Amino acid sequence: MDNRIINASLSTQSVTFKPGDAPSTFEVTVINGSDRFAAFQMEVVAAGATRSSGSQWYRLSPEVAAAKPPGGSTQFTVEIFDTPLPAFTGTINLTVRIFSPQLPEERKLLVRLTIQPGAASTLLILELPVRRFQVYPRNSVEIVARVRNMSPHSVEALLRLDGIFPSWLGNGAERRLLLEPGAQIEASFPCQPPSANQAPSEDYPFTVKAISRDGASTQADGVLEVLPVGFVGFTVEPQKQVVPSHGQWWRLPDRKSNSTSFQLLFSNNSNLRQQVEVQLQGRDWRKCTYKSVPENAELTLGEVTKVLLNVGIKRHWVGLPKTLRLEAKALLSDQRLGSTDPTTQSLDIKVLPIIPLWLLLSLLALLAALLALLLRPQPIGHTGIVNSVSFSGDSFSVVSGSDDCTIRIWSVDGNHLNPKGMAASPIAAACDGKPPKAKGLLAVIGQAVRTLRFMPKDNDRIAAGLENGEIQFWNVRTRQKENTLRDPNDMTSDRVFSLVFTENSLNLFSAHGSGKVRLWKRPGPGTNFVSNPQVIDLGKDIKYPIQALALSEDETILVTVGDFKRVILMNPTSPETTLRQLSAPELTGGDGDFVWNAAFAPGSHILATSDSDGFISIWDLDQCAIVNNSTPAQQDTSTPTLTPQQNSASSTSQITDTSTTENKFIQQQCKLRDRWRASQTSVRGLDFYLDGSKLVTAGDDGKIIVWPLTSDKTLDRAAGANGQAIYRDSTKINTLDLTKDVQGTMVVDGDDDFQVQLHRLPQ
Known part of the structure; x- marks a missing residue:
């Protein structure tokens, strides 16, 4: 076994403290005598004082030291600002305990603390x-x-x-x-x-x-x-100049003209006062001389600052025009927000010879334009906001849908996502009017893709909910569309925000921007869904965009969430007769106040919801009671809770068609097990670990956070009241999905920066 030793020494063996005077301090030097990196922690215990009071009379700096290599040292400072024993004067022993999570040993040192009587006026x-x-x-x-x-x-x-x-x-x-x-x-x-x-x-x-x-x-x-926020925008006017600027193609240019200038514009859209310096770089910068005026420009908050960049060049006498490729790089004095946006601007200076060959000039200009067009790189991935991501049932693939009207498929390769396969030509133009890159492309839809779901136990087929209200089914293996669903009575392009299948894949629920829930059915496996849905109108009396659906594992409770912080519960087997609105002060809100998402804990009726105020709420849907403010016909005092239906595994296939229901809800109060603030902004995505031990959230703050849970699915505040942020970015995260493979739990997210990213989660 490796020798693990903690060496420590005190700056003094005794300390005197007088209440009301300045704090007393002493130092502890810790040396890593082991053969490995180790991080050290320390606590001070006063004789006769309880552990609970021990943290109220001294401060420790640092609280936790960084890991040090063998032989490395760490110095702690202990600041005593109060008496550990109230109203005590005299001398007591302080025990300094030094330990490390990486080492099995600990070290204790003894300090004598003399407490003198304080000033009588100090109250x-x-x-x-x-x-x-x-x-x-x-x-x-x-x-x-x-x-x-x-x-x-x-x-x-x-x-x-x-x-x-x-x-x-x-x-x-x-x-x-x-x-x-x-x-x-x-x-x-x-x-x-x-x-x-x-x-x-x-x-x-x-x-x-x-x-x-x-x-x-x-x-x-x-x-x-x-804290700094915002960015500094960087533009240039113009990006291309000609020397001499007044020369015409049929005339001899002025042979004495050998300089030009660019106007650099810096828009300080931040709260950070700073200066900017401009450097010239790029392929041909050594062929030029330059000077910026002013050299160090002050960037006023909220204003545009102009910097003049003067560039001098040396012209040749005869031959073809030459283009100098330059870059103006902006250097900010304070880079806490990074560099400017963008960091550099390309500058082109076309230098005409003193004796030009105008014909060759025309040909070269045409050739340069063609080469620039052919060599322009096209990134692999989405070119619009990513609205939905979904893992396949075998955890080997991910599909993503975006505002760019495409669906892309990715293979899970360890800790990364790689584009999977190649779309066949010809490829239709996406929403930006350009054909997307074929690698990893599953389909070009023609409409923004709002939501995606793999069919259960069928990793070759997905359902895609679109901006125009359609639901399309695609075979991910053949990259062919197999079916399209649309409500024949929908004349409004009712956007599809969420989809959820029953486990047998015979029933599909879709949530729409109008507040309608549609139930689509198919006769049996191997057949297509029928475009004759059952419609439940939850937004009949009030505008109610439904943002998400959640179906309990036993398929006895279907939950819809959305605007006005509405949470509606229904029985999937008879949704038109069992509409229940979850009523609680935490769900009070107006137009623009959203419950963004909902998820059931595995194997239970414990429901987690996330909202636009940044809160996570945990509800127990087995402990519910009907509020006595509904009509007698709506009350059902004999059924105060949502209980699982008998034969729930087969009940979803026995749904019968009915006409559109009226918007009548039974107000129901369910037990709020826990509620905590996960963010200062909207939390849009959440999901449970497959074993229910943790909850994963993401939203507008660009963070993915893992929250530890107790056995009753409340936040384990002792283990991590603030959660563990496993990813941070400045870009809003719109969607996430979670699964597990042989390497552990992983989550995929899609954001406003057009990115689809895979993250491995702590176990």
């Missing part, structure tokens, strides 16, 4: 649990201050926050508190910076003061960092 102790706050413009952050009354009598205190613009503090900068003897109160100051051009990205130091009526005061300092 209050004020601290900031978090001293540095980060927030984006227009987002909110809570600045929390903790005040403790150390006196034996009640104290009235004024808590005031200074240093931050009052307009940023929605509830004011002062709080009045009454603290009982020994009591501790937390007060929060909600802070919301304005728009990016009014809230520059910088540190805003602030001070929180606590002042008692008798004049005793204390304070704590913090920093509010407004």
Whole structure:
């Protein structure tokens, strides 16, 4: 076994602390004496103090050290700002415990702490649990201050926050508190910076003061960092110049003209004050001289700054015109938002000879244009927003649908997706009017693709819901369309937002932008679905775009979610008679307030929903009661819960056609098991691990987060109350799908940046 040793030393063996004075500090140096990388952690325990109080009287920096190689050292600083034993004076022992997750050993050191009596006038102790706050413009952050009354009598205190613009503090900068003897109160100051051009990205130091009526005061300092957001746009006018600029093709140009200029435009669409410097690069930059005016331009927030780039060249006497290929590269003084968009701009300078050959010039110009057109690369993938992704049942393939009117198919190769196969020629033009690249192309639809689903137990066929209300069936092996469904009574191009099959693939539910749910059936395996759907109109009295469908594993509950934060429950075997609206304060919303998605936990009636406010809600649909505000005909007190139907495996094939139903719902309250905020913006995608141990979410913040769950499908806050972000981007994620193969669980997502990406998830 490898020798694993933790060496540690103290900067001092004894420390003195007086309440009300400045904090006392000492250092601990830890040396990795093992033969492997190791990260060290530390805690300090006071004799006679409980573990729960141990984290309230000292601070540790860093809280967790980075992994160090063998022989590497880490220095921890311990700052004592309060007494570990209230009202105690004298000397106590502190035990410093040093340990590492990578090593089986730990090290303990002893420090003697002498606590002196504090000043009699010091009544209050004020601290900031978090001293540095980060927030984006227009987002909110809570600045929390903790005040403790150390006196034996009640104290009235004024808590005031200074240093931050009052307009940023929605509830004011002062709080009045009454603290009982020994009591501790937390007060929060909600802070919301304005728009990016009014809230520059910088540190805003602030001070929180606590002042008692008798004049005793204390304070704590913090920093509010407004994070950078936005981008700097970079354009050039014009991108091509001719030297001399006034020469005509039939005339001899001015032989003394040997320079030209470009106007570079920088649009600072961010909240980051900075400068920009321009460098000339590219194939021919050494053949030129250049100067930018000004050399370091100040980029004012929200404005366009102009920089003049003067380029000097040397002209030849005779021959063909020469084109100098250059690039103007913008260098920002602060690159926290990356470079400009784009980083470089191509510049072309056509240099005419002093004695031109105009005929050859015309031929070369034509040849250059043809070569540029032929050699222009075309990326493999979508050219529009990706709306839907779906794994095949065997987890070997992924299909994706996009606003570019195409369906693409990808093979799962380890941790990557690769285009699968090649579409046969000729290829029809996509929505942008151009034929898409054949590699990995499954179909060109002619309409934006809103949703995709593989048929259960049939990895060769998919159903695609389109912008115009059609549902098309495609064979992924032959790349041929096999069937098209459309409601003959639909005259409105009712967009298809979601599809869900029953396990036997004989029934298909589709959700539409009009608020209708359509049920399509086929006689048996090997046959096509019939274009004569049963229609359930959930949006009859109110506009209700349905965003998603979810079908329980036993196929006894079908859930629709969408606008107005509506969650409708129905029995798939008789949806026209069992419409139940989930009623709860958490589902109150108006037009534009969405429940974006829903998913059932495997093998249960536990439902997870995600909404436009960034919340995840966990509902127990087996613990429901009917609200007593419906009509007597709608109430069913003998059936307070949605119970599984008998013979549920075959019940989905016994659905009978009915006419379009009226919009009448039984209001039903179900147990809300848990609810937490996963994002400050919309959460659009969610799904459970196949074993139900975790929940995966994604949305407008560009993050994919894995949330650990307890056995009753509530958030395991002890294991990860903030979730584990396995992917971060600035692009909105619209859709995800989850499956498992021999290597473990994986998720695929589609985003606004036209990307389809595969991620391996933690087990």
